[in-house]
Amino acid sequence: MVEPLKVGLAGLGTVGGSVARLLQKQESNASESNILATRCGRPIRLVAASAKTKGELDALGLDGVRFVDSPSGLARDPEIEAFVELMGGEGDPAKSAIEAALAAGKSVVTANKALLARHGVALAAAAEKAGVSLNFEAAVGGAIPVVKTLREGFAGNSFDRVYGILNGTCNYILSRMESEKLSFGDCLREAQRLGYAEADPTFDVEGFDTAQKIAILASLAFGVQVDPDAVYVEGISSITPEDLEAAAELGYRIKLLGVAVRTESGIEQRVHPTMVPLDRPLARVMGVTNAVTIEPAGFPPITLVGPGAGGAATASAVVADLADIARGVRTMPFGRPVSQLAGSRRAPMQRHEGGYYIRLAAVDRPGTFATIAKHLADEHISLESIVQRRRNGEPHGGSDPDRTQTPAPVILVTYATSEDAVRKALSEIKNRGVIAGNPQVIRIEKN
Amino acid sequence: MVEPLKVGLAGLGTVGGSVARLLQKQESNASESNILATRCGRPIRLVAASAKTKGELDALGLDGVRFVDSPSGLARDPEIEAFVELMGGEGDPAKSAIEAALAAGKSVVTANKALLARHGVALAAAAEKAGVSLNFEAAVGGAIPVVKTLREGFAGNSFDRVYGILNGTCNYILSRMESEKLSFGDCLREAQRLGYAEADPTFDVEGFDTAQKIAILASLAFGVQVDPDAVYVEGISSITPEDLEAAAELGYRIKLLGVAVRTESGIEQRVHPTMVPLDRPLARVMGVTNAVTIEPAGFPPITLVGPGAGGAATASAVVADLADIARGVRTMPFGRPVSQLAGSRRAPMQRHEGGYYIRLAAVDRPGTFATIAKHLADEHISLESIVQRRRNGEPHGGSDPDRTQTPAPVILVTYATSEDAVRKALSEIKNRGVIAGNPQVIRIEKN
Structure with missing residues (x-):
């Protein structure tokens, strides 16, 4: 018979528990054939687990799953071939456990987006060096592949x-x-x-x-x-x-x-x-x-x-990642060699180009709209829509500085412009005292 | 250097042409790095092609691609490792060319849904026996993976x-x-x-x-x-x-x-x-x-x-299938061994259960609706909605057998029932002469 892929699982919360039960159910499923083994060509067997307390493992009522005290100890355990990290957290113990698994030549599956976002490049480099997989389908979008x-x-x-x-x-x-x-x-x-x-x-x-x-x-x-x-x-x-x-x-x-x-x-x-x-x-x-x-x-x-979440949905993604490992598939963690990944720079948002939705509380006096329009024009901002409505029957706000000035919501939608232009125009408009409070600005994502 | 995956391509229509250009562009792309090779760990090279005429290949202006007269000859060509079939058609020459490629131990990529639907099991068995891939992402849903x-x-x-x-x-x-x-x-x-x-x-x-x-x-x-x-x-x-x-x-x-x-x-x-x-x-x-x-x-x-279609979108799926082959990934064509696939039976639609939309042209005379309601009730069909509208100002239809009877559309939406019950009730209703023409029946997909 084909050897099963032997798995160690660290973290038995909602997702970890679902993964453990799913693997156990597959292995014990004699009536319906074992879907996972049929699809992978070999069974996937949970052999050991770690959790904050042994009670968490006992509560799952699994057969033949060894409890290991430390996640890093589990990661290095000679019996396991693949290590699943479902503890979460961008630092230790998750980080050092994954590093230990990779260093010991074991493939890793994790749902830990925080850790990947912070240390993904270094972990991918370690996986590449060891010639093993680092899979993380569950880290983004839950069950969505x-x-x-x-x-x-x-x-x-x-x-x-x-x-x-x-x-x-x-x-x-x-x-x-x-x-x-x-x-x-x-x-x-x-x-x-x-x-x-x-x-x-x-x-x-x-x-x-x-x-x-x-x-x-x-x-x-x-x-x-x-x-x-x-x-x-x-x-x-x-x-x-x-x-x-x-x-x-x-x-x-x-x-x-x-x-x-x-x-x-x-x-x-x-x-x-x-x-x-x-x-x-x-x-x-x-x-x-x-x-x-x-x-x-x-x-x-x-x-x-x-x-995007939920125990069963997230566990489904974790198990699919294990299935790829069981089938002997190894893909580079970020789809290409770490040496080919370019540096990331923070986007200079003032150079962002797009349409904007702007909501202003315009004070109700002659010339307000002319002032607003002038400052938008000064920054070469063209308007696609303007919506102004008098509030019907609403009492004046208590924060209203002058009872004759009722701020009325004005909504502007701009054509594509730069964030810089919008910020400058709104700053000028605010300085002229024709709006109450701060403008609401929401970017539009089109074409 | 890593050896490229050498590909033979049969069929140079819209999709075939797009695949050929995409592979050639990647290989000649010195400025931007070769994305495909970066992602696969090795280049993918189009080395030979077949088409109805050599003119089709010449028209693409590709460098160093050999023309081979027969698709099956191309499939067996000793230089190629992967054979891409984009000729279409559920029989020959596509079928025998794919069989030849698999028999020669070459992996196959095809977009040919007709061939797969008709001969997919036999082709998958041949791929399994040869230990090679049979990939067909482009056969369903174009670029959708x-x-x-x-x-x-x-x-x-x-x-x-x-x-x-x-x-x-x-x-x-x-x-x-x-x-x-x-x-x-x-x-x-x-x-x-x-x-x-x-x-x-x-x-x-x-x-x-x-x-x-x-x-x-x-x-x-x-x-x-x-x-x-x-x-x-x-x-x-x-x-x-x-x-x-x-x-x-x-x-x-x-x-x-x-x-x-x-x-x-x-x-x-x-x-x-x-x-x-x-x-x-x-x-x-x-x-x-x-x-x-x-x-x-x-x-x-x-x-x-x-x-779901289009040259570039479909070619994208074909190239992703080739990339899996280049990376050494082999998945069973239908996701499990052919021996584990169960027989398919045609669904007995009379046992289909669900809600139904029914549009009738009810003749306008007393008792029509009572007749319709009786025959539905006889089959234990419950109604979720009934919509009856008089046509406003429309002239009577020329096919109307009796000028005093104006068929008016009646729309019924049933709760879950069986197709059999619906068919029987409508047949009875039709026999009573209370509707003109045939009922329109559309199944509802809910829950």
């Missing part, structure tokens, strides 16, 4: 742009804000109640999770070194139901996107709330679902949509 | 259902019929003018192309032998703008779907116009675009959307 697609599915293509909805928490909050006309805070609390958001939601809602993921996709698509510090990041906490409503009227929907795009000044990587035209597949993705659009040079885009 | 996703991306999963929009011609025609309120015939002629439909459109519009593709996907997803005769097939020529309008009102859109689904009586494979709920990603796919939804057991579906 976006890593495999970018690594293997378009080998002969270069790309113009890769962008996606990569954080289910943010997409859930924005979806609820739009459908229920609730504030960001209300929807965040709801997401926390439902377990879609952490007690400290900063990492998700301020865009850092998306930044780690787009840094990984940018490396796969464009051959740049993965580097989360090269990503410009803005979160969704400033978005209001008013913005979502205005977006819909203008034919857009607001999504938190991670975007990696080839520009004249290099690969631009950014995360920010974005106006997406309603006819794009990404605009239709609601709730905790994730989606990625890949734009190859020379033909229309490919979009992948699916569950 | 659906074959790789089903073969490799979900190795540990079983599936509940796989379904998709797999024919751009039909999706273009249905999209235009809806947006322009034009007849099937008008939109077909438009598609023919634009090159989206053949002079003889039967193969596309009657669903046979989709049937070949869903047979291939069913084999990959469910491990059944690929067999187009196991697919129930209905085309789109009977769909009217009235049906499309009613669908929209009821919250659906009509799409020609290929569906493979696990049922209690086995794997059901079918192609027919389908009412798809508007909130499903497939309902939003318009024009010539293709899309596939994969439903794994145990977690939410994955949908892949993209260009």
Whole structure:
């Protein structure tokens, strides 16, 4: 008989538990044939695991799985051939355990986006040196096979742009804000109640999770070194139901996107709330679902949509990565040799070019709009749409400095211009005292 | 230096020409590094080609590509390691050329869905025996990596259902019929003018192309032998703008779907116009675009959307298949050994269970609706919606047998029932003379 691939698994949380059960179920499945072994040509056997306590392993009720105290000890264990890291965290113990596995010539599967974003280049170099695999399908987009697609599915293509909805928490909050006309805070609390958001939601809602993921996709698509510090990041906490409503009227929907795009000044990587035209597949993705659009040079885009999180979905990606190892397939971690990855630079956002949605609270007095229009014209900014509505029957805001001046929302949509021009014009407009508060600015992602 | 993978290419039409140019461009690209070689670890070199005339090769202006008269001769050529078949056609010369290549121990890449649907099992067995690859990403969904996703991306999963929009011609025609309120015939002629439909459109519009593709996907997803005769097939020529309008009102859109689904009586494979709920990603796919939804057991579906045809898009999939061969990756053609593929049976459609859209031309006289309702109730069919509208201001149809009877469209949407029950009820209703012409019946794909 063919020898099974013997696996050590570090981390028995939701995803780790699902992986362990899936592997065990396959091995014990006599009635239906073992799908995994049939597809790989050999079984995949979980032989040892580590977790914070042995009780976590015992609770899974698995047969014949040895408990190993230390993740690094497990990684070096002579019985195992492949090491699965599902502990998380960008440093130790995950980092040193993966390093130990690679140094011992064992292939590694991980779902750890934070670690990959921070140390992916060094880990890929170690895998390359050892001649083993470092697979991480589950690190981006859960069950969506976006890593495999970018690594293997378009080998002969270069790309113009890769962008996606990569954080289910943010997409859930924005979806609820739009459908229920609730504030960001209300929807965040709801997401926390439902377990879609952490007690400290900063990492998700301020865009850092998306930044780690787009840094990984940018490396796969464009051959740049993965580097989360090269990503410009803005979160969704400033978005209001008013913005979502205005977006819909203008034919857009607001999504938190991670975007990696080839520009004249290099690969631009950014995360920010974005106006997406309603006819794009990404605009239709609601709730905790994730989606990625890949734009190859020379033909229309490919979009992948699916569950970005959840134990079973994420475990599915981990097991597919193990299956590639079992079949003897080795792909370079970022799709090309580490020596060929170019340095990443942080995109100079003031040079970003695109359309902008701008919402201003204009004070209600003669000449206000002329002032706004003048300063936009001074920066050569042309307007595609202007929407101004009197608030019907709303009481004046308490912060209103002058009862005769009722700030009224004015929404402007610009044609393509530079971020620099927009910032300058808005700064001038603010200095003239014709708007209350700070302008809301949301980038538009088109063509 | 690493040896290049030497390729022979049979067929220099739109796709073949694109593949040849792409490979040549990569090899001659000194300024930007050779992406394909970087990703594969070795170059891929087109060394020989066959076509109907040597003129086709000369017209491409390639350097150092030998012309070989016969495709089978090219397939056996001692210089080549991989044979790409882009001639098409379910028989010879494509079939014997691929057989010759496999027998000579060369890996094969093909986009030939007709050949795979008819002879895929035998060809896969030959590839398995020779220990070489038989790759066919381009055969289904053009540039969408659906074959790789089903073969490799979900190795540990079983599936509940796989379904998709797999024919751009039909999706273009249905999209235009809806947006322009034009007849099937008008939109077909438009598609023919634009090159989206053949002079003889039967193969596309009657669903046979989709049937070949869903047979291939069913084999990959469910491990059944690929067999187009196991697919129930209905085309789109009977769909009217009235049906499309009613669908929209009821919250659906009509799409020609290929569906493979696990049922209690086995794997059901079918192609027919389908009412798809508007909130499903497939309902939003318009024009010539293709899309596939994969439903794994145990977690939410994955949908892949993209260009299903076109030289550059299809060539991209062919080259990615070659890249896997260059990297030494060998996957079983249908994802598992041929000996493990189960026999396919044609789905007994009378046992199909689901909701139905039914459009009747009810004659306008007392008791008509009671008769219709009685015969539905006799078959235990419950109705979710009933829409009856008087045609406003339309003249009576010339075929109306009695000027006092104006057939008025009645639209019924049933809850889940069996096809058998629907057929029996409608046959009884027709026999009572309360409807004019034949009922229109469209299956609903939900849950």
